[in-house]
């Protein structure tokens with residue numbers, strides 16, 4: 001029988017970049033990052049959201065620095081976070097006047113762990129390179145890395161026009177979409193070369209090249225990673241709302257990560273009005289965890305249910321266990337080292353229930369319609385109890401908590 005390899009391709013070798021103590025690239029685990037949507041000048045709101053994102057597991061958080069009031073707020077945000085014991089690196093997102101803000105607010109430049117520059121809107125005509133170099137010089141002065149983040153929505157129009165004109169002069173012009181992809185890559189590579197000529201080392205430069213179409217994103221990043229060993233920030237821009245944004249991000253990034261491409265990811269979800277910004281962190285973690293790259297939180301396997309389950313007991317139990325885990329995780333991470341590797345199964349009937357439950361660290365097979373109203377519980381493949389009656393859910397929750405304490409608690413570590 002042919003042995004099919006069920007592993008990703010080796011990670012592409014990139015030059016590691018230290019972002020405020022978090023290493024991106026150079027073989028380090030793929031980093032999860034996110035971005036706030038508060039007005040950065042509103043210190044209270046921004047501190048609260050950065051804290052939420054960090055607590056959810058964001059390892060780097062980007063904030064908008066769009067005007068003097070925002071730049072002035074950055075050192076205060078950093079200080080307030082330190083007082084809360086939150087040391088997540090902050091990245092400043094600059095557009096148009098970044099060179100000026102960094103020069104006018106040196107405390108802001110010092111408080112940030114990285115500067116994000118979009119080469120498409122750093123300035124126009126002869127000012128473009130000058131202002132880009134100004135930011136790079138600021139990064140050198142403050143010993144900070146930068147991300148050169150190209151986005152097709154703000155692509156350098158002069159470069160695009162030049163490439164389009166050259167393409168149109170060819171006997172067999174390439175499709176416009178292909179020229180656009182080439183312009184995105186050239187913009188990133190040209191800017192990286194300019195930054196290096198200015199004196200910023202490659203170990204201080206991360207590249208991204210975001211588009212909103214899944215196939216274009218895959219093509220752009222495949223090509224970019226073939227042409228450079230800069231650390232790569234992966235993300236689908238304008239992914240969208242709800243399941244559309246999640247599916248598009250997972251499809252695009254999943255393929256690239258499987259090919260060893262990407263050193264840090266951000267899932268750019270549009271939140272519902274008033275929605276929870278931490279969703280993008282959760283989705284990024286789940287992409288990495290379901291693909292086997294990293295472990296962040298115990299996985300709950302639950303069957304989808306079918307005609308054999310007429311009660312909602314197993315759905316409710318799966319939901320309760322999953323939300324229990326998510327709520328407790330910030331404390332568990334400290335108290336139970338290694339708990340993120342735990343697997344739990346909540347199954348709806350006898351067909352796949354016992355088998356799946358035995359594969360999990362702890363699993364329960366609930367009774368399906370017309371089955372005997374009893375629920376066997378398995379721990380590490382062995383049946384350890386059979387729960388009956390009206391309190392199956394609470395009893396299983398207690399068993400999960402006891403198992404975690406036994407396996408990951410202090411007493412387990414002391415054994």
Ligand code: SF4
Pocket residue numbers: 303304305306307308309347348349350351352353368
């Ligand atoms: S385990 Fe049972 S209830 Fe769940 S999907 Fe399979 S057959 Fe249906």
